[in-house]
Every structure is written in C-alpha cells, then in structure tokens.
Amino acid sequence: MSAEVPATEQAEPAPERAVQHAFVLKEGDTYFVMDGHGDVGGGVDGLFHDDTRMLSTFVLRLGGARPPLLSSGVSHDNVFFIANLTNRPLPVLGSTSMPQGVIHLERKRFLWGARLFERIRLVNYGDQPAQAPLTLQFGADFRDMFEVRGQRRARRGEIGPPEVGAQGVVLRYQGLDTVTRLACIDFSEAPQRLDAGTAEFAVPLAARGHWTLYLEVGTAPARPGAQRFREAGVLARWRMRQRQRRGSRLHASGRLFQAWLDRSRADLALLTTDLPTGPYPYAGIPWFSTPFGRDAIVTAFQTLWIDPRLAQGVLEFLAARQAHQTSSFRDAEPGKIMHETRKGEMAAVDELPFGQYYGGVDTTPLFVALAGAYARRTGDRATIDRIWPALGAACEWMERNMARHPDGLLAYQRGEASGLVNQGWKDSHDSIFHADGRTPEGPIALVEVQGYAYAAFLAMSAMAEWRGDAGASRWRQRAAAMRLAVESRFWLDDLGFYALAIDGANQPCRVRASNAGHLLFAGLPSAERAQAVGRQLLSSAFASGWGVRTLPAEAVRFNPMSYHNGSVWPHDAALCAAGLARYGERDGVVRILDNLFESAAHFGMRLPELFCGFDREPGQSPVAYPVACLPQAWAAGSVFMLLQACLGLQVDGIRREVKIVQPRLPADIDQLHVQRLQVGHARVDLHFQRLEERIVVVAQTAPGTPGVQVNLQL
Incomplete structure (x- = not known):
C-alpha cells in the first residue's frame, strides 16, 4: 500500500x-x-x-x-x-x-x-x-x-x-x-x-x-x-585533493584559461568515485550521478593523455559488468557492455530496466576502442590481459549483431517498450529522423557507431598483435569491410556529407548532423571526404559562434532549445575537434576551443552538459538549457581533449615516444606547460611557447629516468 x-x-x-x-x-x-x-x-x-x-x-x-x-x-x-x-x-x-x-x-x-x-x-x-x-x-x-x-x-x-x-x-x-x-x-x-x-x-x-x-x-x-x-x-x-593530483599538471599563461582548466579538473575529481575496480567518473548531477558506460568511456578518452588511470578504472569496471545473458527487458545480450546502472527502489523492483541496463549500441565498440587507446598510451599489458576475455566477448557480440544486417552494419532496436527508443549518444525519442521529418523504423544503424566499430576492430587487431595472439589479420579485415560499407552506404554525394543513419528499410536518413564528426574521430573516412565534412562542421551551418551545433538550421527538426536537435554539447564539439585534428586541421580546432572557452566564461568557467544552439550575437551570452546537468563529466573533460587536439600531441607508452604534430595554442595563450606527463615508466615535462607565428616546444626529463623520445613535426 x-x-x-x-x-x-x-x-x-x-x-x-x-x-x-x-x-x-x-x-x-x-x-x-x-x-x-x-x-x-x-x-x-x-x-x-x-x-x-x-x-x-x-x-x-x-x-x-x-x-x-x-x-x-x-x-x-x-x-x-x-x-x-x-x-x-x-x-x-x-x-x-x-x-x-x-x-x-x-x-x-x-x-x-x-x-x-x-x-x-x-x-x-x-x-x-x-x-x-x-x-x-x-x-x-x-x-x-x-x-x-x-x-x-x-x-x-x-x-x-x-x-x-x-x-x-x-x-x-x-x-x-x-x-x-x-x-x-x-x-x-x-x-x-x-x-x-x-x-x-x-x-x-x-x-x-x-x-x-x-x-x-x-x-x-x-x-x-x-x-x-x-x-x-x-x-x-x-x-578530493588526491583525485585532483592524479596525472599531469597543466599551467597556461592566461589567468582565465587556467581557471577553466582548474575548474574542469576539480569537477572531474568531484564526479569521480573510487570504486573497488578503480576511479570511475559518474556522468553528472543531478540526473546522472551514477556509472554510465558511454559517458565514462568518452571522459576517459578525453583525459587519457594526462590521466590514464581513469581509463583503467573505467575498463575494469565495465569488463566486470559485461552481459552474459539475454534479456529483452534490459536490452542485454552476451558480450554487451553496460549502458547504465542504478541502485534505487524502482530499478530494484524492475519498474524500470535501469538496475543494470545495456541499451546502448555504441558502448561496446567504444569499450574495445578505449582499451586499444589505453594499451598504446600506457603499454600496460597486465590490464589488457585481465580484460582480454571481455574484449573478445565484446567483439563477438558486435559480429553477431552485424551478421543480422544486410550491409554488415552495427544496428539497434529496443527489446521492449520500457527501453530506450534511440540507443546512440543522441538517445532522446526524436533525435533520429529522415530529411522529411519521418521517424525511421528499426533496426537503425547510426553513422558514428560504425566509426566506433571500425576503431574497435583496429584496436583489437593491434592488441592481438602486441600480445602475440592469432587473429590480428582477421580484425584488420573486419575494419576494412566496415570502412567499405560506410563509404558506400552512408556517403551522400549531393550533400558532400555522411547520412545520419540507415533505417530498418535500408534507407539512409539524409540528415547532416554532428555525428559525422565522430566518424572523423575514429579515422574512418578518406582524407578527401573528411575534409569535406570538416569544412561544413566549421561553417556557419554548424558553428554557432559558441560551439558546434548538433544540427544545422536546415534540418526539419532543428530547434536550438531542444535536447539533441540543434543544441551545443561540449563533448560532441570536442570529439569533432579531435576528428578534425586527426586529418590535419588545426586552425579550425583552435576556433572550436576558443568558442567553448568563451562559452565557459559565461557559465562561471563550468561548461554544462549542453546549452542552446542560438547563433552568437554581439553583446549577448550563450543561452542555458534549463535542466542540463551541471557539472557533467564529459563536459568537464572536453577542454582536455580540445587542448590535446590543438597541441597535436600523442603518447605511445609502448615505444616510450611523444609525438607532437603542428602544434597550436589557444588564442591569447602564449605559454603552456605540461608537467609530469607519464610515458611508460618515465615522466617528461613539455613547454609550449608562442614565438610570433611559430610554436616552439621544449621537452625535459628528470635525470636518471628512462629515456623518452620526443618526435616534433612543426
């Protein structure tokens, strides 16, 4: 009663x-x-x-x-x-x-x-x-x-x-x-x-x-x-101080920019919970103060270069909660990686499926891709060996899912009405649609998810080769097949862009969306197509002046005040920027970073989960989305991914190498100091200095520590 x-x-x-x-x-x-x-x-x-x-x-x-x-x-x-x-x-x-x-x-x-x-x-x-x-x-x-x-x-x-x-x-x-x-x-x-x-x-x-x-x-x-x-x-x-002191320290010459870095670091420390499996970033307050799979993986990607320990904790936690049974109520199948877990009464009595829910089509390939990135970043064989069975099971689930699709794509369709209708990062009910506004029938294959699967198969191949396991060539072939499928089925010649999704009738959703920027992050497109997508993401169609919008104004469901259909999500913009940087675009990445920095200044140096996508007007501030989480982990982590994209910095812990390609600094920042960057068992300090039109980099390791190779391509 x-x-x-x-x-x-x-x-x-x-x-x-x-x-x-x-x-x-x-x-x-x-x-x-x-x-x-x-x-x-x-x-x-x-x-x-x-x-x-x-x-x-x-x-x-x-x-x-x-x-x-x-x-x-x-x-x-x-x-x-x-x-x-x-x-x-x-x-x-x-x-x-x-x-x-x-x-x-x-x-x-x-x-x-x-x-x-x-x-x-x-x-x-x-x-x-x-x-x-x-x-x-x-x-x-x-x-x-x-x-x-x-x-x-x-x-x-x-x-x-x-x-x-x-x-x-x-x-x-x-x-x-x-x-x-x-x-x-x-x-x-x-x-x-x-x-x-x-x-x-x-x-x-x-x-x-x-x-x-x-x-x-x-x-x-x-x-x-x-x-x-x-x-x-x-x-x-x-x-709290212990959490904040993990990883590298960043010191910028600009006082406000440093305040943004410090606030973001403090918010990540606030949201991170020390679990038996290691540190884990809860998604956000007030709605999502609990472990989410996708959010934590993206946050771990954002901070991997400065704090790989967070990625290790995320991998260990998610591997321990991988699905082993099929449940339509929980959208679970053997090998899938968890989307969300809850401890409340409603989850306990199955009024809702979120006690341990698996309704995220992207979490599983992202899990494998993160493991590969973590392996390259740290050279930590012990962790990869521990979670290797989970990585294998995740790839097996991806293969079973893809075998059901006529084009070999990774797709989703909820098992029961209580589950999420849409199961990518844009998971609101109206976020996936056709150009005429129709809601597509499932199963739905999202464009960015295919990129995640491509990255996962390449990561699996590299880890298998590193471990001396058979099967490395098989995973490379899987990645190549995925690339062919995406380029043939998603590319829209007349738009010079990738379709948002392929629906259950095998028809493309001919909608330009920021999801394609995630495809660049995965490294799937050809250079020519990546540049075409990049130009549009940086154009006024997507660039509001405060950040990258999820949709251009032409889209039939565009609404700058909506949750997913025209708003600005900092993590989304950061992934797009990382994708642009991967294909050599630097000036556009600096512009995205500067726009989000200016937005952060209006939000008290704390970027919210999302904000409205209105065009920037002189003398006006960005418009808040009233029920956005604040703080939100992947919003706080965005500055670190954006900064890494500007610096063109990659760390290879296996080879003990730091690679810096065509570095840029944010506007009005003349110096940036990266202290105690972990490279294998060594640590290196990097100093970036603006000298007129050039960025000079000075690297220094502590005496008596293992050697680190710094490869500069200025």
Missing part, C-alpha cells in the same frame, strides 16, 4: 530556478543539490543517496524569516559549501528590536562517508544581547530519482512512524523492494522543541557573543560535534 510523507509545518516554498543556479556537493554515491541559502525546498533539490532522496525539505529560518543572503558558494576544490547570511530585525532582550545586519549566520557543510556534516554558527556583532530564534524544517520523501525526474508510479512503499529523541529524529521508509531506508537527523545539542519535521532553538546571544550548532544527516544515528566535523572535513578534503 502506498503512503505519502506525513504532513509537517510547511516551509516557505523555494522560488523556481534552473538547474544551473543550484549548488552541488558529491562524495561517493551521495550528493546534495541546494539553493544559495543552503536550503532544500522542492524541485530537484535534496540530499540523495543510492538514487533515493533522503532529504526533500531542509530549510533554515532565523526569527521566523528567511535570513538575507550575503554570499554563498562551493570551495574551489568542490568540498565545502558555505553560505553567509544575516538577520532581519530581531527582538533585543529588554528592548524593542535588533536592527538588520548585526548577526552573522554561517552555514558550512560537506559530505563524507555517505553523511551530511553541517556547522551553523551565529555571531552577534552588536553591543546588545539578543534572542535569536532558529528553526530548521526537515523532511524526507524517500522518492526514487526517477520519481524526482517526473516518473509516475502506480504505488509506493510505506512511510514508517518517525522516532523522535532528545537530540535527533529517525525517518524511515519501507520500499516495495523490502528495503528499509532511514534518514537520521541529529544535533549536537537538544533543541528547545523537536518533532518529526521541525527543530527549534532559542539561541541567547550575548553582545559580541557567538553560538555553534553541529548536525549530521545519514542512514544511521550519530553524535555530531566539533571533533567529528573537523576530522571528517580533513578526510573529505584530503580525498
């Missing part, structure tokens, strides 16, 4: 706002979304753990009113949220009232060990004592993330009776999965009044006096206090 959250004293409703105006914290499988006051009052806000909202209301009032906000923000390392507030007029003991702006109220919070830690501090800067009535309203709706996103359920579990103690409250929910979920709210001192939804403190503040309250929210009771707060805070900051 379903049950609703019991009625409590209602908090003042939070004003409507877009996701990009939220403040977020994350640690492991716990994250917090809040407003600038630190309050949780509705919408997507809340404290979430394992895809369940543990706090749906969390509102502070001083003297019965919302305290005016002075400033708020998250620390540069993404560990602490701090809000500085003040009082409205308050009663003064023995007098009429205390004026506004005399009491400073600070809220400082962080996450550690699946718990929220918060310190509330009041300081009276007046010369009169005051009574400061402080109220905290709280509540837990225990809604699954998919419910928060708008999914309706036929029934829910039951809200249990609250347990109210002297210094804490336990709220509970018995889910349909028979799991009891707890939200335990505990205070360092006993409130004057405490019930299932409100804690009231009558705080006497002497003149120039102060008062501090510690509180914690978690899945088990605790005894908050100053020492616990300090110790947990030190651990949280230490762990």
